[in-house]
Amino acid sequence: MGESLGIGLLGLGVVGGGVLDALRANAQAYESRCGRRLELRAAAVRNVSARSALAEDGLVLSADPADVATREDVDIVVELIGGESPASECIEAALSAGKSVVTANKEVMAKRGPAMLALAERRGVELRYEASVGGGIPIIGVLQRDLQANDVSSVRAIINGTTNYMITAMSRDGLSYDDALRDAQRLGYAEADPASDVDGIDAAYKLAVLASLAFHATVGPEDVYREGIRSLAARDFGHARNLGYAIRMLATARRTSGGLDLRVHPTLVPLADPMASVEGVLNAVSVSGDLIGTAVLEGAGAGAGPTSSAVVADILDVAGRMASGQQPRKQRPMDPSPQLASLAEICVPTYLRFEVPDRAGVLAELGAVFASEGVSIASVLQTPHPSRQQSADLIVTTHACQDGAIDRVLQRLEGSGSVIEQGVRLRIEDGCDD
Amino acid sequence: MGESLGIGLLGLGVVGGGVLDALRANAQAYESRCGRRLELRAAAVRNVSARSALAEDGLVLSADPADVATREDVDIVVELIGGESPASECIEAALSAGKSVVTANKEVMAKRGPAMLALAERRGVELRYEASVGGGIPIIGVLQRDLQANDVSSVRAIINGTTNYMITAMSRDGLSYDDALRDAQRLGYAEADPASDVDGIDAAYKLAVLASLAFHATVGPEDVYREGIRSLAARDFGHARNLGYAIRMLATARRTSGGLDLRVHPTLVPLADPMASVEGVLNAVSVSGDLIGTAVLEGAGAGAGPTSSAVVADILDVAGRMASGQQPRKQRPMDPSPQLASLAEICVPTYLRFEVPDRAGVLAELGAVFASEGVSIASVLQTPHPSRQQSADLIVTTHACQDGAIDRVLQRLEGSGSVIEQGVRLRIEDGCDD
Numbered sequence: 001m002g003e004s005l006g007i008g009l010l011g012l013g014v015v016g017g018g019v020l021d022a023l024r025a026n027a028q029a030y031e032s033r034c035g036r037r038l039e040l041r042a043a044a045v046r047n048v049s050a051r052s053a054l055a056e057d058g059l060v061l062s063a064d065p066a067d068v069a070t071r072e073d074v075d076i077v078v079e080l081i082g083g084e085s086p087a088s089e090c091i092e093a094a095l096s097a098g099k100s101v102v103t104a105n106k107e108v109m110a111k112r113g114p115a116m117l118a119l120a121e122r123r124g125v126e127l128r129y130e131a132s133v134g135g136g137i138p139i140i141g142v143l144q145r146d147l148q149a150n151d152v153s154s155v156r157a158i159i160n161g162t163t164n165y166m167i168t169a170m171s172r173d174g175l176s177y178d179d180a181l182r183d184a185q186r187l188g189y190a191e192a193d194p195a196s197d198v199d200g201i202d203a204a205y206k207l208a209v210l211a212s213l214a215f216h217a218t219v220g221p222e223d224v225y226r227e228g229i230r231s232l233a234a235r236d237f238g239h240a241r242n243l244g245y246a247i248r249m250l251a252t253a254r255r256t257s258g259g260l261d262l263r264v265h266p267t268l269v270p271l272a273d274p275m276a277s278v279e280g281v282l283n284a285v286s287v288s289g290d291l292i293g294t295a296v297l298e299g300a301g302a303g304a305g306p307t308s309s310a311v312v313a314d315i316l317d318v319a320g321r322m323a324s325g326q327q328p329r330k331q332r333p334m335d336p337s338p339q340l341a342s343l344a345e346i347c348v349p350t351y352l353r354f355e356v357p358d359r360a361g362v363l364a365e366l367g368a369v370f371a372s373e374g375v376s377i378a379s380v381l382q383t384p385h386p387s388r389q390q391s392a393d394l395i396v397t398t399h400a401c402q403d404g405a406i407d408r409v410l411q412r413l414e415g416s417g418s419v420i421e422q423g424v425r426l427r428i429e430d431g432c433d434d
Numbered sequence: 435m436g437e438s439l440g441i442g443l444l445g446l447g448v449v450g451g452g453v454l455d456a457l458r459a460n461a462q463a464y465e466s467r468c469g470r471r472l473e474l475r476a477a478a479v480r481n482v483s484a485r486s487a488l489a490e491d492g493l494v495l496s497a498d499p500a501d502v503a504t505r506e507d508v509d510i511v512v513e514l515i516g517g518e519s520p521a522s523e524c525i526e527a528a529l530s531a532g533k534s535v536v537t538a539n540k541e542v543m544a545k546r547g548p549a550m551l552a553l554a555e556r557r558g559v560e561l562r563y564e565a566s567v568g569g570g571i572p573i574i575g576v577l578q579r580d581l582q583a584n585d586v587s588s589v590r591a592i593i594n595g596t597t598n599y600m601i602t603a604m605s606r607d608g609l610s611y612d613d614a615l616r617d618a619q620r621l622g623y624a625e626a627d628p629a630s631d632v633d634g635i636d637a638a639y640k641l642a643v644l645a646s647l648a649f650h651a652t653v654g655p656e657d658v659y660r661e662g663i664r665s666l667a668a669r670d671f672g673h674a675r676n677l678g679y680a681i682r683m684l685a686t687a688r689r690t691s692g693g694l695d696l697r698v699h700p701t702l703v704p705l706a707d708p709m710a711s712v713e714g715v716l717n718a719v720s721v722s723g724d725l726i727g728t729a730v731l732e733g734a735g736a737g738a739g740p741t742s743s744a745v746v747a748d749i750l751d752v753a754g755r756m757a758s759g760q761q762p763r764k765q766r767p768m769d770p771s772p773q774l775a776s777l778a779e780i781c782v783p784t785y786l787r788f789e790v791p792d793r794a795g796v797l798a799e800l801g802a803v804f805a806s807e808g809v810s811i812a813s814v815l816q817t818p819h820p821s822r823q824q825s826a827d828l829i830v831t832t833h834a835c836q837d838g839a840i841d842r843v844l845q846r847l848e849g850s851g852s853v854i855e856q857g858v859r860l861r862i863e864d865g866c867d868d
Contacts, residue, residue: 138580146572149746291743295733309725312583
């Protein structure tokens with residue numbers, strides 16, 4: 001067996017600790033698996049003295065991740081700090097120094113992935129990022145290798161466990177948004193400041209990573225239309241179910257004739273859709289391609305174990321390649337500036353909930369506004385408002401129409417007297433092909 | 435770009451034709467993807483003159499697969515004939531001649547996979563078989579690479595589309611076994627002689643392949659306990675549903691303290707289990723491991739498109755490696771003779787349906803036999819027999835107990851006078867951990 005390979009860990013939080021444990025517990029097995037002994041040389045932590053108990057077997061603890069990332073005796077840098085800075089700088093420094101990098105960082109991969117991958121290729125090293133999307137679900141590897149014969153037409157995913165947990169609580173147990181959030185925070189599924197999850201920022205990062213890979217095109221989170229779940233009410237789930245739908249926070253990337261359609265927002269999906277049965281903190285990714293048809297991968301999207309599964313598999317793959325003296329496989333060329341579809345032109349049916357005055361004529365007034373924009377109504381339900389006696393809840397679903405037409409309908413209804421308040425607007429997953 | 439690589443196709447049936455079409459239609463894209471031009475040099479067909487229209491671009495048609503498999507100008511042999519012979523001989527000849535092989539052949543991989551893989555390793559070439567299990571579902575790749583950091587504890591799968599289609603028809607539409615079979619045959623989902631599917635032979639081949647890979651141990655189809663679906667009746671589905679279960683033809687491979695537990699048989703699965711929502715010809719594979727928890731992959735298990743997706747991905751991967759002049763990655767060592775669990779000692783709850791005489795005392799008699807073998811009854815349902823007036827249907831479910839105890843109960847009930855006929859015995863997927 002050849003000389004050992006040095007591992008440098010950046011971050012020993014939940015995931016870093018899990019990776020450290022796995023590497024130590026399975027050292028023998030991993031050595032025979034990849035052909036080299038993997039030696040943990042150094043780890044960057046915030047507070048060295050507080051973590052000193054971990055410094056066994058020659059592991060050096062440092063408070064300086066940039067230093068660990070460029071150590072002479074480190075061959076593979078494992079970045080598990082998260083967030084943009086200093087992780088991004090450390091990854092760049094490691095790649096520039098000729099070290100391969102394994103990361104779980106969705107933000108860096110979303111914002112700087114293509115540039116980092118190009119740098120890795122120039123330096124003849126690898127940047128691996130399976131753990132950055134979907135935890136242990138092997139979606140990156142599957143898109144890169146197993147589906148490489150396909151022309152991928154779409155990727156649909158539930159890739160944020162926090163919002164899916166909250167949505168399941170609202171849907172199954174009738175919890176309000178606020179109660180579902182408190183519940184999630186209590187269980188550690190949501191942060192004290194939950195914005196990254198509930199506003200879809202996390203999901204948009206991950207969709208950008210998936211879309212870049214699936215369509216061989218450079219897209220970033222700013223290219224993803226993003227809406228969070230803050231406006232969902234428990235009763236929307238019951239209405240959706242009566243109409244034959246579940247509501248899920250869906251990340252969708254599709255090729256259309258108008259360009260790449262990239263969206264993250266709460267979506268009504270048919271009850272028979274595989275996404276409708278994904279509950280709790282589970283994640284799922286559905287890929288459609290010209291040969292495969294549709295394949296779905298489901299599993300735990302976060303957590304020490306699942307994320308370690310992905311990180312360590314990447315480490316073993318890189319180590320195995322290095323052990324056999326091989327060059328990294330050449331990357332696929334990327335379209336640096338793909339055409340992006342205009343959201344206003346996307347053709348999709350819509351679910352709308354309004355608070356309307358409980359008086360004669362409202363239905364006719366609304367109907368006229370919809371008709372004037374050419375939007376065809378599929379269903380209407382009026383029920384008493386849950387709390388305001390003079391109001392009613394009006395739930396309208398439309399047939400597929402341009403998203404911009406719905407914008408115009410809503411603009412015209414605002415302040416019109418026919419609508420007191422627009423409650424929610426949710427796109428439905430029965431979009432026409434365009 | 436370097437010299438082209440020669441492809442030799444064995445078989446131009448449904449899948450072979452699909453692969454040929456994909457290779458021709460996407461020749462440019464595939465060339466830039468793997469770094470070499472892939473040239474279709476020869477194809478083996480049964481009737482050369484009947485297929486002569488396919489002989490364009492220099493493609494030589496031959497009636498001799500062994501000849502195509504060993505041609506000088508062929509670098510990668512793609513075996514899509516199926517069945518054991520002559521496919522097995524051709525694969526061996528190709529590997530011996532220093533050619534890499536891509537196959538979709540579950541029977542050869544199940545019966546001779548380990549020996550063939552060892553031959554490939556000795557000759558410094560690859561044997562790739564993603565398409566042999568689960569069509570386009572990338573389970574082989576996921577087990578080999580993405581989950582390599584895990585200690586896999588179990589693989590559960592619905593991997594035969596024919597039986598799942600029939601089961602769905604019986605379950606959802608109340609069809610009898612015979613009508614479901616005729617329906618499947620009419621649609622081309624079942625053969626005129628359906629034995630390979632309905633008796634679980636196909637599923638046992640595939641489970642042997644998955645188990646060998648998941649547990650790094652040489653197992654063959656003869657090591658898989660196998661029961662088909664011929665004894666299922668439409669009313670079993672209703673009874674199961676009332677008890678909170680769906681029935682699926684499940685292939686299960688588990689590590690237990692007693693060794694490897696490998697079984698293919700109709701199984702009651704809880705309605706909330708992902709397998710319970712897999713319907714029609716879809717396949718699904720669920721893998722559990724110490725880090726990943728559980729991941730599920732679903733998709734089309736057969737058909738030209740999905741199978742081509744897997745075959746061509748393997749071709750591109752091999753070609754890409756060859757183009758970069760690299761050696762194949764070293765294979766993991768296999769346990770050549772793993773301990774196999776004894777079915778009689780496996781601990782599992784059971785669903786039983788009997789035809790019993792509709793008279794006093796039967797319940798007490800049966801209860802006494804169960805009790806004497808230490809089998810604890812979980813539920814009992816008696817209903818009038820659907821066709822015989824003097825008889826009743828008796829449906830019993832037991833708590834988890836040794837499979838051998840159920841054998842002994844059934845032996846004692848046979849010819850006892852308490853039971854006219856044993857209708858069906860189905861294991862339930864709530865087995866205790868052993």
